[in-house]
Amino acid sequence: MKSETESQTLPDLPMKMSEPRRQHPVAALTNVLNTLRDLLVPLVIIFFFGGGGGGNGLFSSPWYLGSFLMFLLVLGVARWMRFTYRVEDDEIRIEYGLFVRKRSFIPRHRIQVIDISSGVLQRAFGLVSLEVQTAGGGASEAKINALTLDDALWIKENMSPEHEEEAGSNPVTGDAHGIPPKENETGETTEAAVGQPAQLRRSAAAATTGMSEPVYALSWRRLLIAGTTSGSFGIALSIVGTIFAQMNTVIDDDAVVDFIELVSANDTVFFIGVAVALIFVAWVLSIVGTVLSYGNFAIYKRRREMVISRGILEKKLTTIPYSRIQGIRIQEGVLRQPLGFCTLYVDSAGFGEQSGKSTTLFPLLRRSEAEEFIRVMAPEYDRQPETVSPPPRALRRYIIRTLIPTGILIGLSYWLLPFAHFILPIIPVAVVLGYYRWRAAAAGTDTDTLLIRYRNLAKTTVLMKRYRIQSATAWDNYFQRRRGLKSLTVNIASSDTGASFSALDLEADDALDFVEWVEPHYNRKQAAVSGETATETEKKEDRDQGGFLDIGY
Amino acid sequence: MQRFEAESAYNNQISFIPAEGFFLSFNMRPDPEHKIDPKAIPAWRISGGLGSLFWWFIPVIYGFIALGGGVDRWMILAVTALVVLNTVLQATIIPKIRWQRWSYQIDKHEIYLKSGIFVIRRTLIPVNRIQHVDTRQGPILRSFSLSTVTITTAATTHEIPALNDEVADEVRNRISDLARSADEDV
Numbered sequence: 001m002k003s004e005t006e007s008q009t010l011p012d013l014p015m016k017m018s019e020p021r022r023q024h025p026v027a028a029l030t031n032v033l034n035t036l037r038d039l040l041v042p043l044v045i046i047f048f049f050g051g052g053g054g055g056n057g058l059f060s061s062p063w064y065l066g067s068f069l070m071f072l073l074v075l076g077v078a079r080w081m082r083f084t085y086r087v088e089d090d091e092i093r094i095e096y097g098l099f100v101r102k103r104s105f106i107p108r109h110r111i112q113v114i115d116i117s118s119g120v121l122q123r124a125f126g127l128v129s130l131e132v133q134t135a136g137g138g139a140s141e142a143k144i145n146a147l148t149l150d151d152a153l154w155i156k157e158n159m160s161p162e163h164e165e166e167a168g169s170n171p172v173t174g175d176a177h178g179i180p181p182k183e184n185e186t187g188e189t190t191e192a193a194v195g196q197p198a199q200l201r202r203s204a205a206a207a208t209t210g211m212s213e214p215v216y217a218l219s220w221r222r223l224l225i226a227g228t229t230s231g232s233f234g235i236a237l238s239i240v241g242t243i244f245a246q247m248n249t250v251i252d253d254d255a256v257v258d259f260i261e262l263v264s265a266n267d268t269v270f271f272i273g274v275a276v277a278l279i280f281v282a283w284v285l286s287i288v289g290t291v292l293s294y295g296n297f298a299i300y301k302r303r304r305e306m307v308i309s310r311g312i313l314e315k316k317l318t319t320i321p322y323s324r325i326q327g328i329r330i331q332e333g334v335l336r337q338p339l340g341f342c343t344l345y346v347d348s349a350g351f352g353e354q355s356g357k358s359t360t361l362f363p364l365l366r367r368s369e370a371e372e373f374i375r376v377m378a379p380e381y382d383r384q385p386e387t388v389s390p391p392p393r394a395l396r397r398y399i400i401r402t403l404i405p406t407g408i409l410i411g412l413s414y415w416l417l418p419f420a421h422f423i424l425p426i427i428p429v430a431v432v433l434g435y436y437r438w439r440a441a442a443a444g445t446d447t448d449t450l451l452i453r454y455r456n457l458a459k460t461t462v463l464m465k466r467y468r469i470q471s472a473t474a475w476d477n478y479f480q481r482r483r484g485l486k487s488l489t490v491n492i493a494s495s496d497t498g499a500s501f502s503a504l505d506l507e508a509d510d511a512l513d514f515v516e517w518v519e520p521h522y523n524r525k526q527a528a529v530s531g532e533t534a535t536e537t538e539k540k541e542d543r544d545q546g547g548f549l550d551i552g553y
Numbered sequence: 554m555q556r557f558e559a560e561s562a563y564n565n566q567i568s569f570i571p572a573e574g575f576f577l578s579f580n581m582r583p584d585p586e587h588k589i590d591p592k593a594i595p596a597w598r599i600s601g602g603l604g605s606l607f608w609w610f611i612p613v614i615y616g617f618i619a620l621g622g623g624v625d626r627w628m629i630l631a632v633t634a635l636v637v638l639n640t641v642l643q644a645t646i647i648p649k650i651r652w653q654r655w656s657y658q659i660d661k662h663e664i665y666l667k668s669g670i671f672v673i674r675r676t677l678i679p680v681n682r683i684q685h686v687d688t689r690q691g692p693i694l695r696s697f698s699l700s701t702v703t704i705t706t707a708a709t710t711h712e713i714p715a716l717n718d719e720v721a722d723e724v725r726n727r728i729s730d731l732a733r734s735a736d737e738d739v
Contacts, residue, residue: 349707470682470706475674491708498708512675519663519679 017154020084020095026125027083027146031076032069033121034145085144092132092159094142104142106132113321114156116149119314128152132159214298214309215376218363223295226343226364227287229335239285294363299377306346306377308359318359324348326492327464327499328361328381330370334457342367344374347494358494374463381463385451387444394485394505398441399434401504406430433457443488443503443510445517450490452501462501468492472518474511486511490518585658585665593655593715596697597648605640612636657713659727662735664704666711681735682706686728688721704728 036043075098083096092106113133122128122145130152132142144152218226295312305321329345336342344361365373375382390398406426413423440455450469453461469490476486486508491500503511612633619629650670658665664678687703694700700721702713716724 469679470708471676471678471711473674473676475669475672477672481673491706493707500708515675515677519677 017087017151020086020093022084023080023144024125024127024146024148025080026121026127028073028076028080030119030121030129030145031079032072035072035076085147087155087159090159092142092155094144106142108159111159112324113319114160115317115319116152116156117314117316122146123315130155213300215301216299216362216365216373218294218297222364223291223297224287225339225341226294227290228283229333229339229341229364230286230290239282290363294360297363299362301377306361308361320346320348320359322378322380325378325381326468326494327462327501328374328378329358329463330367330461332367332459336364337367337459340367341365342370344370346378347492347499349493358499380465381449383446383449383451383463385444385446385449387442387451387453388506388510389442390438390485390503390505391507393483395435395438397479397483397485397505398438399431402430402434402437403427438505441503441505443506443514445514450514450517452488452490452503454501454503464490464492464501466518466520469518470498472515474508474515476508480505480508484508488514490514585656585667587657589652589655589657589713589715590699590717590720591652592697592699592717594648594652596693596699596715597651598644600691600693601648602640602644605636605643608636608639655714659724659731661731664711664728666713676711678704678706678709678711680728680731683728683732683735686725686732688725690718702728 078098079096082098082101083094085092085094087093090108092108092111093103094106095101095103111132115131115133116128117131118128125146126149127146128149130144130147292312294310296315297308297310300307300309304323305319308316308318308320310316310318325346326349327347329347330342331345332342341364343363344365345358346361347358361377362373371382371384409426410423417423436459437455440453440459442451442453444451448466450464450466451461452464453459470493471491473489474486475489480486484507485505487502487504488506488511489500489502491498493499503514506514612629615629615632619626647670651668654670654673655668657667660680662680664680664683666674666676666678668674668676684705684707686705688700689703690700694715697715698718699715700718702716702721702724704711704713713721713724
């Protein structure tokens with residue numbers, strides 16, 4: 001959605017919306033494309049391996065291929081015919097299914113987020129797709145693939161949970177229509193009351209996201225820097241490498257042999273040349289990838305949620321309710337840290353760009369700007385707790401920990417590769433990395449915020465709220481015990497699986513202190529001052545209050 | 554092994570051996586006060602012993618390949634020795650150490666677990682983060698009338714293994730009650 005300044009009045013839709021309606025016919029085409037995309041891997045496999053000799057594979061004749069596509073198209077149209085949606089009785093009701101009729105009725109109080117996005121095809125027809133996410137995570141969510149922006153906005157405005165969800169968490173189950181519009185701390189009034197929000201006047205861009213101007217937007221210069229310093233470089237490299245390896249099967253063997261004989265006179269130079277070329281291609285690919293997915297990045301702020309809009313070919317809108325934020329991460333990549341740049345991520349429960357991944361809060365900003373960004377976008381997380389670091393005697397463990405995988409790598413390459421000496425310089429690199437890991441590691445708390453800093457390759461600083469920490473563990477192995485060190489691991493909910501963050505080899509006392517901090521009810525000072533007796537009293541109190549479970553042997 | 558056992562017994566009491574010259578104001582709370590059921594030891598000997606048989610497939614397959622020739626005999630012997638040793642340990646000493654190291658405590662505000670053989674973990678789960686509690690038992694645990702209590706938060710799953718059936722039910726109900734009243738507190 002380009003920011004057209006022309007304002008528009010949303011038509012009053014409620015009457016129409018309660019009747020079952022179909023998606024825009026383009027949805028039939030989207031169906032076909034989606035099916036093709038889902039079948040991509042099997043199709044590629046068939047293309048490369050099937051039908052080659054026998055001649056009766058899917059791709060052996062244009063007729064097969066044509067009828068296959070025809071079949072998909074008919075299927076797509078049929079699905080489009082059978083798919084209806086409506087809004088009725090405070091529920092989004094979707095009915096679909098070719099042979100088995102399925103109905104999914106989603107009551108408003110179960111809706112967590114409504115996302116509106118638009119792909120290339122949809123934009124060509126001025127349409128958007130609307131996705132409803134519920135707390136269940138995946139199973140019962142619904143997606144309407146092609147509808148007009150007006151309809152989508154009407155649904156979003158009327159069915160958004162934020163009208164009835166209190167800032168804390170629990171959805172209110174009462175009648176939402178009775179809740180009067182409130183004022184928030186900054187004094188701006190909320191949207192019109194539920195039921196009659198249709199008269200909102202907004203520009204198209206503002207309407208999509210629900211607010212006027214982005215709070216932060218990514219400049220093209222920053223976008224390019226983000227691309228060139230991106231970590232997806234390694235992934236791109238492996239893809240290019242795989243394709244390169246597969247070339248053997250496509251290109252005639254003799255030609256390859258001839259070519260290698262031609263250059264083998266100077267094979268070191270040849271290999272270095274190939275390596276440089278591969279790296280360069282991967283690098284360009286990763287830049288393109290970053291630009292496509294993070295182009296036009298802008299982040300908006302609403303009363304109870306942040307909205308992220310990004311993407312060049314496919315525009316994506318992600319909504320992150322403040323009440324779902326579990327933690328914020330500042331990541332300084334190896335290539336970005338020397339330039340003074342970092343990336344911000346947010347871990348949120350129940351959903352994300354995809355499960356198992358946290359959401360990019362901002363792709364690239366100066367490290368010195370990060371605090372301000374957090375202060376503006378998520379003021380709760382604008383904290384800088386005092387930290388403790390692993391003691392000097394932990395340095396040895398950090399270096400050894402880095403050297404172990406290095407040793408395995410060296411062992412393997414000596415075993416598998418004909419000449420492996422070139423890999424030896426990795427040893428000093430690993431030692432230096434171990435040192436930097438030790439130097440980066442830190443943990444600290446203030447009244448309600450825990451900070452953990454660590455480095456794998458990138459230096460990462462995580463900020464978490466005490467009431468978001470699901471469990472905390474202090475652990476040590478035999479060697480750590482001997483040296484009086486303990487590691488700290490805390491878990492927060494993030495996407496489906498949860499995320500855990502660790503500060504390794506802290507002073508044992510510090511690690512235990514952090515675990516205690518997570519659940520502050522146990523009065524440690526008292527226990528420390530008067531020893532066992534105080535502990536006993538404390539326990540008794542707990543017993544009296546909580547009905548302590550007295551079982552034992 | 555002798556030394557290891559002595560070490561573990563020592564650990565069982567204070568669980569932390571200060572390094573030389575490391576004087577600590579060690580003000581951590583004491584270990585969790587409840588042990589799990591001692592019947593866990595025979596139960597784990599059976600389940601651990603049986604489970605470790607899985608690894609036998611490595612030397613067996615290796616052996617089959619070796620029938621075709623060309624595989625180092627010492628390699629097979631070494632792998633076999635490792636696998637057998639693993640089974641022996643799983644069926645003898647490891648369950649005992651694990652039992653000795655396991656303890657748990659359920660307070661009004663938190664669940665406190667301590668466990669581990671080589672790596673010792675002290676885990677704290679705030680009660681108001683608990684989503685649900687289960688008990689479950691497989692065939693081996695059932696024959697010893699033991700159950701495992703599983704505690705689930707939004708991010709993690711924790712176990713208190715091998716409790717006597719009644720105790721497990723009690724623990725589960727207690728945690729569930731605590732979690733409910735903790736929610737009301739918030």
